[in-house]
Amino acid sequence: MKKKLLSVLLSTAMVASLLVGCGDKAEEPAPAEPETEAPAEDEEPADDEVEAPAEDESADAEDESASEWTADLSADTGSVLNIYCWNEEFKSRVTDHYPGYTDNGDGTGAIGDVKVNWVIVPSDDMAYQNNLDETLLKQADAAADDKIDMFLIEADYALKYVNAEGVCISMADLGLTDYMADQYQYTKDVVTDANGNVNGTSWQGCPGLYIYRRSVAKEVFGTDDPTEVQTHFSDWDKFAASAQELADAGWKVVSGYDDAYRVFSQNVSTPWVVDGKIVIDDNIMNWVEQTKDFTDKGFNNKTSLWSDDWAKGASSSGDVFGYFGPAWFIDFTLAGYTMDDADGEAAVGNGTWGDWAAIEGPQGYFWGGTWVCAAQGSDNQGLVADIMYQLTCNPDVMKEIVTADNDFCNNQPLMEEMAASGVTNAFLGGENVLEKFCAGVTSISLENSSIYDQGMTEQFQGAMKDYFDGNVDLDTALENFYTNVETRYPELTH
Amino acid sequence: MTKKKSCVSYTKWGYVFLLPFFLVYTIFNLIPLVQTFYYSFFENYRSGLTTIGPNFVGFSNFVNIVSKFNLLKFAGNTFIMWVIGFIPQIIISLLLAAWFTDLNLKLKGQRFFKTVIYLPNLIMASAFSMLFFTIFADGGPVNEILMGVGILDTPFRFFSSVGGTRGLVGLMNFLMWFGNTTILLMAGMMGIDPSLFEAAEVDGAKPMQIFRFITMPLLKPILVYVVITSLIGGIQMFDVPQILTAGDGSPNGSTKTLIMFLNEHLFSKNYGMAGALSVILFIITAILSICVYYALTKQND
Numbered sequence: 001m002k003k004k005l006l007s008v009l010l011s012t013a014m015v016a017s018l019l020v021g022c023g024d025k026a027e028e029p030a031p032a033e034p035e036t037e038a039p040a041e042d043e044e045p046a047d048d049e050v051e052a053p054a055e056d057e058s059a060d061a062e063d064e065s066a067s068e069w070t071a072d073l074s075a076d077t078g079s080v081l082n083i084y085c086w087n088e089e090f091k092s093r094v095t096d097h098y099p100g101y102t103d104n105g106d107g108t109g110a111i112g113d114v115k116v117n118w119v120i121v122p123s124d125d126m127a128y129q130n131n132l133d134e135t136l137l138k139q140a141d142a143a144a145d146d147k148i149d150m151f152l153i154e155a156d157y158a159l160k161y162v163n164a165e166g167v168c169i170s171m172a173d174l175g176l177t178d179y180m181a182d183q184y185q186y187t188k189d190v191v192t193d194a195n196g197n198v199n200g201t202s203w204q205g206c207p208g209l210y211i212y213r214r215s216v217a218k219e220v221f222g223t224d225d226p227t228e229v230q231t232h233f234s235d236w237d238k239f240a241a242s243a244q245e246l247a248d249a250g251w252k253v254v255s256g257y258d259d260a261y262r263v264f265s266q267n268v269s270t271p272w273v274v275d276g277k278i279v280i281d282d283n284i285m286n287w288v289e290q291t292k293d294f295t296d297k298g299f300n301n302k303t304s305l306w307s308d309d310w311a312k313g314a315s316s317s318g319d320v321f322g323y324f325g326p327a328w329f330i331d332f333t334l335a336g337y338t339m340d341d342a343d344g345e346a347a348v349g350n351g352t353w354g355d356w357a358a359i360e361g362p363q364g365y366f367w368g369g370t371w372v373c374a375a376q377g378s379d380n381q382g383l384v385a386d387i388m389y390q391l392t393c394n395p396d397v398m399k400e401i402v403t404a405d406n407d408f409c410n411n412q413p414l415m416e417e418m419a420a421s422g423v424t425n426a427f428l429g430g431e432n433v434l435e436k437f438c439a440g441v442t443s444i445s446l447e448n449s450s451i452y453d454q455g456m457t458e459q460f461q462g463a464m465k466d467y468f469d470g471n472v473d474l475d476t477a478l479e480n481f482y483t484n485v486e487t488r489y490p491e492l493t494h
Numbered sequence: 495m496t497k498k499k500s501c502v503s504y505t506k507w508g509y510v511f512l513l514p515f516f517l518v519y520t521i522f523n524l525i526p527l528v529q530t531f532y533y534s535f536f537e538n539y540r541s542g543l544t545t546i547g548p549n550f551v552g553f554s555n556f557v558n559i560v561s562k563f564n565l566l567k568f569a570g571n572t573f574i575m576w577v578i579g580f581i582p583q584i585i586i587s588l589l590l591a592a593w594f595t596d597l598n599l600k601l602k603g604q605r606f607f608k609t610v611i612y613l614p615n616l617i618m619a620s621a622f623s624m625l626f627f628t629i630f631a632d633g634g635p636v637n638e639i640l641m642g643v644g645i646l647d648t649p650f651r652f653f654s655s656v657g658g659t660r661g662l663v664g665l666m667n668f669l670m671w672f673g674n675t676t677i678l679l680m681a682g683m684m685g686i687d688p689s690l691f692e693a694a695e696v697d698g699a700k701p702m703q704i705f706r707f708i709t710m711p712l713l714k715p716i717l718v719y720v721v722i723t724s725l726i727g728g729i730q731m732f733d734v735p736q737i738l739t740a741g742d743g744s745p746n747g748s749t750k751t752l753i754m755f756l757n758e759h760l761f762s763k764n765y766g767m768a769g770a771l772s773v774i775l776f777i778i779t780a781i782l783s784i785c786v787y788y789a790l791t792k793q794n795d
Binding site: 124125126130133136137160161163164167301302303307308309312451455462465466469471472476480483484486487488489490491 | 539540541542543544546562563564628631632633651654655656740741742744745746747755758759761762764767
């Protein structure tokens with residue numbers, strides 16, 4: 001009897017699980033409909049919410065620019081806005097600063113009666129690009145609510161998407177070109193395709209700095225003043241000499257192997273790939289040489305970028321003097337590492353928060369940055385254009401972002417004005433860091449970028465780690481690098 | 495006449511019940527298998543967002559994969575890590591199975607221990623790898639304990655040492671699978687006629703002798719099964735080293751398994767190369783299975 005009961009139970013469970021499996025798929029579209037319609041009914045009066053702030057805003061801008069921006073949502077038919085990105089950064093910018101955005105609390109949001117759906121895939125190991133590629137290639141056949149409306153890209157592979165046929169809507173077609181006049185030129189160069197169309201826009205500029213611990217600088221160099229400290233790090237020879245001084249006092253000048261990589265890789269004279277052949281620039285080899293030397297002398301903690309051990313260096317128990325990074329790194333990344341109590345208040349006294357300052361360091365460079373693209377086939381083009389305008393062109397919103405999030409925004413006159421007015425950064429001990437960003441941003445050039453940069457960077461750092469660790473000699477490490485990238489990019493040779 | 499008819503209709507139902515399996519097998523196994531063989535002869539990958547091929551290239555994928563990409567190294571890695579995990583696994587499993595099935599020992603709490611040793615297999619391999627990655631990190635708890643008790647002066651960097659990383663992969667595979675193997679071996683041991691053990695005891699055989707001359711020979715069919723399935727599982731080793739080394743197979747590619755290498759080809763949707771590698775894996779698996787099977791069954795004949 002027991003056995004019979006058990007077998008009946010088991011088979012019921014099996015059949016039930018089958019039915020559940022089927023049910024999910026069959027029913028999925030059904031609940032989606034009321035879900036999108038429900039808020040529409042609720043928020044009928046809120047409908048103008050989208051337009052209202054836009055109008056407010058244009059009233060402000062009236063005296064500055066000849067033509068004022070108005071969101072034109074008349075052609076929009078979509079009820080779902082799909083945004084593809086790799087972390088929460090852009091989502092938090094939209095949530096905090098886009099007028100009329102409401103958070104649904106379940107990871108999605110709503111703008112008027114349009115549901116905003118965030119598809120977040122981490123960028124490690126190219127996962128973000130792989131997912132985006134698959135979805136973009138199916139864009140034409142996808143159901144209206146599944147089509148990508150906006151997607152985010154990084155400088156490392158921007159060309160892959162902006163140059164692809166039929167993927168992006170140009171900023172000219174969205175009517176944004178006139179409003180982008182104040183943006184830094186390099187941010188437009190990154191997303192300009194072969195025909196000269198600008199296919200994306202960014203809200204941030206990413207000139208990089210060297211960020212150090214004030215209290216340690218005082219202990220080792222006798223001063224924590226950025227101008228004074230800069231004299232100890234103004235070129236690579238001085239940097240190495242100061243690294244030795246720091247090491248003698250028990251501090252590491254950088255946390256791991258990859259810290260200074262961007263400083264070298266953004267000052268190269270050739271792109272990674274020339275005519276289908278992989279080229280390793282001399283400056284990249286300088287990075288290898290320097291990092292090996294630093295490792296052997298104990299100037300770093302032998303960690304890899306983004307690892308827990310790498311991040312721990314910035315905490316109050318860490319022994320790292322400084323990190324290289326741009327504005328987003330300082331606020332979005334480093335500030336989090338410094339706090340002993342991650343959920344506590346971001347204020348002086350929580351770990352090493354507030355004990356930092358930034359200097360230009362030995363060489364100007366830039367790192368990262370996020371560009372927003374509009375996908376062809378989007379059924380919410382008016383809304384997409386308005387989001388782009390508000391976050392990347394509207395000086396009022398950008399001012400808000402700088403004040404609230406310590407970002408460095410993509411608006412030259414505004415940034416210069418704010419730097420001159422002496423906006424200070426509490427995390428950096430009250431330093432006016434905007435001045436340094438303004439100085440650094442003008443030297444950024446991206447003429448040596450290629451579509452392979454992310455893959456090359458990841459594989460090169462990975463292969464060189466074995467060399468820095470002392471597991472293999474340089475030739476083997478280079479050979480491993482070539483094999484790994486040629487597996488990923490079959491069209492390349494060396 | 496009627497009798498004959500009912501007979502035929504029963505046979506028909508037999509085929510009807512078999513049909514779902516063959517349908518599912520054909521659609522999800524057989525057709526993809528044949529397609530894999532077909533695709534392995536084509537150059538077919540994606541560069542940026544444009545697809546290149548398919549162009550027929552004959553056997554050049556197979557030649558490239560061995561000569562250019564050093565397939566043997568990855569095959570060697572896979573085999574070494576399988577052995578590191580399998581040797582302790584089979585020893586511990588045999589021991590545990592012998593203890594659990596030994597009526598003289600009358601072990602208490604058998605059910606509890608059987609459940610406990612099987613539990614690691616229920617954890618997702620990726621979660622298990624993440625856990626080990628954190629525990630054995632340069633500044634992780636293991637290093638802190640070793641330094642705390644004075645065994646080490648500086649942290650041992652497990653993931654920068656070939657032996658350390660391979661050892662951890664082997665250890666994890668051992669921990670995840672020894673419970674499963676124990677249960678399989680116990681099933682085999684319990685299938686042995688108890689009168690044989692009693693007879694041996696009456697004749698004065700010692701426990702070791704009973705194990706060697708009665709348990710082991712009669713356990714052979716199950717042992718064959720365990721070795722073959724473990725070997726095939728070993729060739730397909732992927733999730734543990736992939737997560738543990740963040741997909742790099744570091745250090746120096748020494749923990750990159752065949753399937754991790756296969757996975758790399760899918761970055762560029764390189765169906766040709768990936769197909770060629772899959773065909774090679776298919777052949778290796780088939781040959782190994784046949785070898786092990788004959789090696790272990792020959793003595794019986």
